Amino acid sequence: MNILAFFYINPMYLIYVGPAILLAIWAQMKVKSAYAEAGRYAAGSRLSGAEAAQRILNYHGITDVSIEPVKSFLGDHYDPRHKVLRLSPDVYQGRSLASLGIAAHEVGHAIQDATSYGPLAIRNGLVPMASIGSQLSIGLIIVGLILSYMAMSFGQALAVIGLGLFGVVVLFQLVNLPVEFNASRRARQVLLSNGLVTPVEDKIVAKVLSAAAMTYVAATITAIMTMLYYASLVLGRRD
Numbered sequence: 001m002n003i004l005a006f007f008y009i010n011p012m013y014l015i016y017v018g019p020a021i022l023l024a025i026w027a028q029m030k031v032k033s034a035y036a037e038a039g040r041y042a043a044g045s046r047l048s049g050a051e052a053a054q055r056i057l058n059y060h061g062i063t064d065v066s067i068e069p070v071k072s073f074l075g076d077h078y079d080p081r082h083k084v085l086r087l088s089p090d091v092y093q094g095r096s097l098a099s100l101g102i103a104a105h106e107v108g109h110a111i112q113d114a115t116s117y118g119p120l121a122i123r124n125g126l127v128p129m130a131s132i133g134s135q136l137s138i139g140l141i142i143v144g145l146i147l148s149y150m151a152m153s154f155g156q157a158l159a160v161i162g163l164g165l166f167g168v169v170v171l172f173q174l175v176n177l178p179v180e181f182n183a184s185r186r187a188r189q190v191l192l193s194n195g196l197v198t199p200v201e202d203k204i205v206a207k208v209l210s211a212a213a214m215t216y217v218a219a220t221i222t223a224i225m226t227m228l229y230y231a232s233l234v235l236g237r238r239d
Helices: 003-007 011-038 049-059 089-093 097-114 118-149 154-193 199-234
Strands: 066-069 077-079 084-087
Touching: 011 097, 011 199, 049 066, 049 084, 049 089, 049 097, 049 154, 066 089, 077 097, 084 089, 084 097, 089 097, 097 118, 097 154, 097 199, 118 154, 118 199, 154 199
Parallel strands: 066 084
Antiparallel strands: 077 084
16 A cells, blocks of 8 residues: 555445444434334323433432433433533423433433443543544554655554554443443333333333444444554554
8 A cells, every 4th residue: 555545545444444334324324213203102101301301310319410401413411520411402302202212311321320330430431532532543543654654663653552542442432332231221121110101112212222222333333443444554564
């Protein structure tokens, strides 16, 4: 490979990462479809997502977590640093099974935080380095390889550092999987145990949460395959 390879899409990149990208696109389509379908079913409890989330927090005796609306479609998340559950408008105000399922999933993370769930603590600890890695790693790898091809001795070391930073991103994604799956499991259990959904409604909620889980799986596979691609360039090169 010569330096020009960095200025167009390398066919090897498509071989490594292409299938994972297609999986990610399919997963996004699946979650939007499942969310839209579940959104057509009104929850029998007649609670909004925010009201259901508050009931679950109360049930678990969690009093230090607030609930706020956030203007972002499916931008729902739990902020462990500020103890805030942020729900998108459709979830915060919505009274559908989709709204309850997503809200309960995010409360699942608050429950994990309150009970010192190990994988969540590890994930939170990885956030700063993973953030740095996502911003700098690819740039360092590409610049390092270009310098290496130009016979600059420190280029290879720079590329290896970038690869290491991207490894933290992959590690974050791997740790994130059990955290997300556990939150979904907790969500379904707490909705059922509190009578917020019926067993029949639970099956619809399960479709939404399962589809959402696939997006995390796709993101993890994409990160792994991307790292393998860059590793083949960085570690496979011989001076």
